[in-house]
Amino acid sequence: MSRFWSPVVQGLTPYVPGEQPKLQNLVKLNTNENPYGPSPAVLTAVRDAVGDSLRLYPDPNADALKDTLAEYHGVARNEIFVGNGSDEVLAFVFQALLQHEAPVLFPDVTYSFYPVYCGLYGVDFVKVPLSATMEIRPEDYRQPCGGIIFPNPNAPTGIGMPAATVEQLLIDHPDAVVVVDEAYIDFGGESAIPLTKRYPNLLVVQTLSKSRSLAGLRVGFAIGHPDLIEALDRVKNSFNSYPLDRLAQVGAIAAFRDEAYFQQTRQAIMASRDKLAAQLGELGFEVLPSQANFIFARHLQQDALKLAQGLRERAVIVRHFKQPRIDQYLRITVGTDAECATLVTALREILAAAP
Ligand code: PMP
Numbered sequence: 001m002s003r004f005w006s007p008v009v010q011g012l013t014p015y016v017p018g019e020q021p022k023l024q025n026l027v028k029l030n031t032n033e034n035p036y037g038p039s040p041a042v043l044t045a046v047r048d049a050v051g052d053s054l055r056l057y058p059d060p061n062a063d064a065l066k067d068t069l070a071e072y073h074g075v076a077r078n079e080i081f082v083g084n085g086s087d088e089v090l091a092f093v094f095q096a097l098l099q100h101e102a103p104v105l106f107p108d109v110t111y112s113f114y115p116v117y118c119g120l121y122g123v124d125f126v127k128v129p130l131s132a133t134m135e136i137r138p139e140d141y142r143q144p145c146g147g148i149i150f151p152n153p154n155a156p157t158g159i160g161m162p163a164a165t166v167e168q169l170l171i172d173h174p175d176a177v178v179v180v181d182e183a184y185i186d187f188g189g190e191s192a193i194p195l196t197k198r199y200p201n202l203l204v205v206q207t208l209s210k211s212r213s214l215a216g217l218r219v220g221f222a223i224g225h226p227d228l229i230e231a232l233d234r235v236k237n238s239f240n241s242y243p244l245d246r247l248a249q250v251g252a253i254a255a256f257r258d259e260a261y262f263q264q265t266r267q268a269i270m271a272s273r274d275k276l277a278a279q280l281g282e283l284g285f286e287v288l289p290s291q292a293n294f295i296f297a298r299h300l301q302q303d304a305l306k307l308a309q310g311l312r313e314r315a316v317i318v319r320h321f322k323q324p325r326i327d328q329y330l331r332i333t334v335g336t337d338a339e340c341a342t343l344v345t346a347l348r349e350i351l352a353a354a355p
Pocket residue numbers: 084085086087088111151155181183206207208209215219220
């Protein structure tokens with residue numbers, strides 16, 4: 001803390017991301033990365049772009065990427081915004097669309113970045129508790145608000161919401177922007193993108209970090225009515241005209257062109273997830289139904305933090321949140337079958353030695 005800090009910075013509690021350890025040879029199941037790596041076509045495209053072109057500025061509008069996304073999702077170019085990871089897209093969303101008199105609503109429990117953005121941009125918020133079964137219920141959101149944001153599937157629960165339920169929220173709140181953060185949508189969820197045609201207050205945000213395995217390239221995007229996109233562009237252009245570098249643009253395009261690889265890897269992850277969920281159940285965990293590339297589970301006898309520590313001692317890292325209501329859960333990223341097997345063996349060992 002220094003007297004040079006602005007009052008906003010003095011009051012900030014920054015987001016603490018999941019650990020990115022420097023150690024090698026860990027089974028890293030803590031930040032929901034994709035175990036399979038990006039499509040080989042992405043690597044070729046990025047390698048080809050590392051040449052003379054790096055001395056040139058990238059396309060500030062990323063038009064080629066937007067055209068690829070437009071074709072893929074059946075929307076127009078002016079219905080798309082792209083940014084440096086969906087975290088950056090969300091930062092622009094909070095600034096451009098969620099700063100109103102009335103508070104923003106989001107679930108309690110959800111992605112912990114939302115309150116951080118609210119702090120940064122001075123947005124009031126109200127946290128709406130999840131149901132007893134950890135679901136987001138539209139009826140709980142029937143209150144005046146300046147916008148609603150939630151992940152679908154929710155994080156860290158992994159529980160998905162049918163598009164009909166998203167639509168109910170849109171019907172209930174015609175005068176508020178509803179932002180659906182679909183970071184994990186490709187692992188069995190139902191995207192709200194088709195609803196953007198009928199609801200000008202809907203913005204859907206997606207990322208290439210999970211199902212496209214490009215967390216390191218930092219590409220995210222939003223799809224919605226051109227008026228919403230224009231608001232995001234205004235903020236972006238006042239901040240950084242070149243949010244996506246050349247490599248990110250060509251890599252992202254290549255990722256969307258390799259549909260076969262995308263389908264194959266996401267199916268593999270979903271199959272491993274369902275197998276791992278069953279194995280955890282056999283080990284005495286209560287496992288929430290996941291439509292994401294991670295599992296949220298609590299052991300019915302053993303303390304979650306101790307289990308996480310035991311796993312760490314065995315070179316397996318998972319995520320534990322020291323947060324009310326979920327501090328007895330572990331969030332476990334679905335790795336390869338071999339990684340999941342290592343996790344299950346380690347858990348079996350820990351549980352056999354537990355009192
Ligand atoms: N939304 C949710 C719900 C997430 O879990 C994450 C990943 N931590 C993000 C957005 C951001 O992902 P990225 O910035 O890598 O696109």
